[in-house]
Amino acid sequence: MSFKKTLLFFALFFTVSSYAQLPTAGLSAWYPFCGNVLDRSGNALDLILSGPTNTTDRFGLSNSAYSFNGNTTALTSLISRTPPMTDTGDFTYAAWFNADTTGNRIIIANGNINVDGCGIVTTGHNVAVAIGGVATYLPTYISFHQWHHAILRKSGVTYSFYLDTTIIGAFTTTLIPAPTSQKFAVGQDYTSGAKAFLGKIDDIAIYNRALTNAEIGNLYRYNPDVQTILGNNAAVCAGFSATLTPVIQYPGLSYLWSNGSTDTSIVADTMGSYWLNITRPFGCSSTDTITFTLGTVTVNIGRDTAVCTGDTFVLVPSAPAGSTYLWSTGDTTATLALTAPGTYSLLLNNFGCPGHDTMNFFYSPRPFVSLGPDISICSVSPLTLSSPYAYTTATYHWNTGAITQTIHPFTSGVYILRVLVDGCPASDTINVTIKPSPIVSFGPDRSLCQGNSIVLNAIASPTAVYTWSTGELNDTITAKNTGTFWLVVNDNGCIATDTFNLTVNPYPLIHLGPDISVCQGTPVVLKSTDVYVSPTYLWSTGATTAAINVTTSGSYTLSVTKFGCTSKDDINVTIKPNPIVNLGPDGYFCAGQTISLVSPQPAGATYIWSTGSTASGISISTSGLYGLVVTNNGCVASDSIRLDKIQVPAVNLGPDTLLCEGYAMQLAIDGDQATYRWSDGSTGTGYTVSHAGTVWVSITNVCGVATDTLQVAYRFCDIWMPNAFTPNGDGRNDVMRVLGTLGSYSDFKFAVFNRWGVNVFLTEDISKGWDGNYNNMEQAIGTYFYVMSCRLNGVEYNMKGSFELIR
Incomplete structure (x- = not known):
């Protein structure tokens, strides 16, 4: 028999806002950004795309808005056309935008807003109107990452600004x-x-x-998008x-099915694919496809x-009701009893839809389990109960709760093992009697000090027989000599034994010698x-070494x-x-004094x-190192x-x-x-001394004070000393000497000293100078000092200073 199923698919879903109508009177340009930048107003004012990419709109539909990346390179993030829109009369500019960040950024601009255009821009955290490079009007706060609808309306010379x-x-x-040479620009x-927008822009109306x-409200609620949903493939x-059939229908939508029908619904009754394209006036279009294939049960x-x-x-x-069955055995019943191993399959038909399944059926052998005959053993004897055969996939369950193949009982009782292999069980039972064994434990071997003893014993039992290595037959003996002692106990056939080694040690000899008396510091x-x-x-001081060092009087005890x-x-x-x-x-003392040194002793x-x-003390009057050795009660320190000795200070500055x-x-x-x-x-x-006047000095030490005064006068002299010379044989500045008008001076002396005070040059000839040598050896580069004296008109003059030897 055949069975026909009728299916109803609801194809389209719209939100309530879809019913808002687009105002069309005076519509110069309409850009719903349906995956392109075409003008949907019918005026063919299409835009040019330079960088922005398709993105989701405020309804979450993909390819329904444009994303701008904020790139400030010209023509890299721009949608535009030339010439701009006319703005000589009244107009209305509208756009949806979603800003990502702050900044001065263009949303739409008709013409150059830096000169003579106008548009809608963001400024910081606001959106505002920009007019002809003159001013920014009506800034208002906006939320980032959120869609907003901005409208600039001109009526006469009055501009109004709307947000949402x-x-x-x-x-x-x-x-x-x-001017017509400028552009209408977006982003x-x-x-x-510059002023590149970062975010999304959609649905621009001019x-x-x-x-x-009221029209502004309709434009805000209008959704140009349409989404066609035919459901999942079936x-x-x-x-x-x-x-x-679409769920919601209203005037204005146009339909085109894959079979050429323009009705709102069609009937599908053959396997294959069906598509529907829906177009909205002044809006976007959408297409969806559904495919029907033969199914199985x-x-x-x-x-x-x-x-x-x-x-x-x-x-x-497990199959749908109303199905027919055909088993691989030829049976047509709803169930099948299996009596032999093999592969079994079922072919099912449910109103024209087939179904098929296969399974494999096996027989598993039962395991063999044998714990052996009942057993009676002593408690100290190890007992192992185990299944005689090991199975790879077996599970074991003992009545003790153990799940291993083997157990080791320690108490009398009935033990049961159940073995499960591949789901097949088998079990066995055994009675176990465990007789108590005698307990003999002497503990570890011991050692005793000479004169002591130890008692060895076993747990007494009226049925036990005791056999000692000493020949005694009681359960207790006393040992006091070095040797090996053993005991064998037999109680009802259960035997226990233990051995004990005893060592008797002598006391150690110890002698610290006679009492000691020594001086402090003697080891x-x-x-x-x-x-x-x-x-x-162990010493009485707590030390545990064989020897100790003693530094205080007292009684000391050593335990060994x-x-x-x-x-x-x-x-x-x-x-x-x-x-002491x-x-x-x-210390020190002044010249002329006498010092007494004493160290009182008992x-x-x-x-x-x-x-x-x-003597116990001495008096001294000269510098030196003085020592004293004292002996008392045989101890020396x-x-x-x-x-x-410090001299009384003296000073002489000269004449x-x-x-x-x-x-x-x-x-x-x-x-x-x-x-x-x-001074x-x-x-x-x-x-x-660098100027005329009185120079004085005062010298002070612990022994007194000394002073002296020097009167210094200056006069003009027409001789001088250079501050450097270069004795390198080039004929220039090779000699250090006095320069100036030299003929009027007499009693001339000129001496040069190195840094260690060695007189390396001396002359009384005013025309002579030092050539940088001493004892026929060139002197080192560095600083040297001079002293010069002479007379002019009977008055003595002195000059001292330093100069540099340079090679």
């Missing part, structure tokens, strides 16, 4: 029409690529009139019939099955005179343990104190000074002190002097452990 149907405000201005400044508020049986007769030998098995298939080592191999030591046997000895140690000798820290002490004196202008004189003084103070407040050992 809410009027933001209005302003009045006169706009100069953009980017067409002149430079009107040559001012829309009403598997059907022979003789099917399916009606494909799902039937399941079960998985491959094995049963134990001797068991029966019935196949009960005292205490140790036993008897030596043993690997003993343990060997093989667990301990002996002790005591010794008294007296540490006598050393004399302290001559004090090193009565009976003896003294030896480094001067040879044996010593100390030493360094004393230096008053007259210097040439521009020259300085170096003064240097020295004192014994002294401090210095010059200018400086505190060094040297002083540089």
Whole structure:
């Protein structure tokens, strides 16, 4: 028989907003971005795409809006046309946008908004109106990553700005029409690529009139998209019939089916594919396809099955009601009883749709299980119960809860093993009697100290027989000598035995010697005179070494343990104190003074000074190192002190002097452990005289103060000294000498010194100079010092200074 099924498929789904109508009066251009930038108004004002890519719109439909990447390179993220839209009269510009970030960015611009155009832009976190490079009007806050609908409406000289149907405000201005050489641009400044938009833009509408508020609301709710859904592909049986019909129908939609029909629905009654294209006026179109194929019925007769030998098995298939059956055995019943191993299949027919399934049937042998005869054993004897055959896929279950092939019982009782192999069970039972065994345990071998003993015993039993290595027959013996002791106990046929080794050790000998008396600081080592191999030591101080160092008086005890046997000895140690000798820290004294050195000691002490004196104290008046050795009660101590004599300070700056202008004189003084103070407040050992006046210095140490004064006068001299010379034999500046008008000077002396104070040159001839050699050897490059003196008209002049030798 045949069975015909009729199917009804609901094809189309629209939201309520789809019923809003697009205002068409005055529509100059309409760009719903249905995967392209074509003008759907019928005016053929198509745009040019330069970079943006298709993306999802505010309804989540793909290829229904354009994504702009914010690239500021010209013509890389732009949709545009030339010339721009006319803006001489009233107009309305509208666009949906979804901004990703802040910044000054163009959404739409008619003409060059930097000069004479107008448009809708984002500024920071706002959207606003831009007019002719003059100003930005009516900025209002927007949320990023969210779709908004912006409208710029011009009525006369009044501009109104709407966001999501809410009027933001209005302003009045006169706009100069953009030249025809400019562009209508979306997403980017067409002149430079600046102000590039980052986000999505969709559904741009241009009107040559001012829309009403009601029309603005309709434009906001209008969805140009249409989505065709025919449902999933279907598997059907022979003789099917399916009606494909949209759920919602309203005027304006046009339909085109794959069979050429333009009706809202068609009937599909043959296998194959069917498609439907729906087009919306002034909007987009959508196509969907559904395919019908011959289906099959799902039937399941079960998985491959094995049963134990001797068991029966019935196949009960899972199949739809009303099906007919044909088994591989030729049977046509709904079930099939299996009595032999093999492969079984079922061919099923359910109203024209076939179904098929196959399974394999096996017999599994039952396992062999034998635990043997009942058994009686002693408790100490190991017992193993096990199935005699090992099966690869077997599972084991004992009545003890164990699941292993083998168990080891420790108590009397009945033990049952059940073995399951490939689902087939077998079992066996055995009675086990475990007799208690006697317990004999002497513990570990022991050692005793001489004179002690140990008791060895076993747990008493009235039925047990005891046999000792000593020949005794009781359950207890006492051992006090070195040897090996063993016991055998037989109780009702169960035997236990143990062996014990006893070692009796002597006490160690220990001797610390007689009591000791020594001076403080004398090493005292205490140790036993008897030596043993690997003993343990314990001193009364807590030390565990064989010897200890003693530094304080007292009684000391040593315990020595060997093989667990301990002996002790005591010794008294007296540490006598050393004399305390302290001559004090090193120091000094002034010339003319006498110093007394003493170190008081107890009565009976003896003294030896480094001067040879044996008195308790000495007096000194010269610098030196002085030492003292003191002996008291046989103990010796010593100390030493360094004393230096310091001279009373003295100073001499020399006679008053007259210097040439521009020259300085170096003064240097020295004192014994002294401090210095010059007339200018400086505190060094040297002083540089560079101007006329009185120079004084004060030298102070612990022994007194000394001062001196020097009068310095300056006059003009027409001689001078260079600050460097180059004795390299080139004939220029090879000699260091006095320069100037030299003929009027007498008593001339000129000396040169190196840094170590060595006089490397001396002359009394004013025309002579130093050539850089000393003892016929070239001197090192560096700083040298000179001293020059002479007379002019009977007045003595002195010059001191330094210069550089350069090669």
